[in-house]
Amino acid sequence: MANVPDNLHYSKDHEWVRVDGDTAVIGITDHAQEQLGDVVYVELPKAGDEFAANDSFGSVESVKAVSEIFTPVSGKVAEVNQSLSDEPEKVNKDPYGEGWMIKTKMSKPGEVDSLLTAAEYEDFTKAEE
Template identity: 55%
Template sequence: MTIYPGELRYTREHEWVRVDGDTARVGITEFAQKELGDVVYVELPKVGDRLDHGQEFGTVESVKAVSELYTPLSGEVVTINESLNDDPEQLNDDPHGDGWMVEIRFSAKAELDGLMTADAYEAYIASGEE
């Protein structure tokens, strides 16, 4: 049984993307949250920030480490998940749902082609290349 929803796309940096029209909701994967451990703080960009593909857009701090977040798509931040300020544990509790981080109005649809399917992401994790 897969824990990686098939409607999402994934990156080698362990972010996921849910596309809806010209916007994409972004979060971290189940794998990433397990590796991090208990999340205690999340730093996100501001609404209106412009991001380029692969650019660092924030950090996640856990009891184990601080990890950078990288944008999977170029575009403008249109929404951030404000609830993470008070409840960063949502990243551990529901990483593919309520634990989403930002929504980006993406500007380069071709960048979607570089994202992995759920099956490809699971194979990537299983390969140990991460």
């Protein structure tokens, strides 16, 4: 079964958000990486790029498919996980840790309240199957 840590917020597009002050760390869930299979390429924005909630900020590719990734919160990208360009497999191995994708300075921190809790996300993925 896919791992769904309690301390994160989740989107219906299978991203997770970890809130650290006014910064949101964003990645894709264990369920998402399982569905994708071996991640071979991750395309990410640049620091300084601005996105509104639900905008696509990049893409993640497996051998077979391309999936867009969407930011669950609005804000300006403060930092990008550059190491994924050479080691995209981190997304598979450690989706909630070394496989994080971007850190965003949130412009509307209240947006995280509308995201799913771990329990809600687990129910959501079960219903999707």
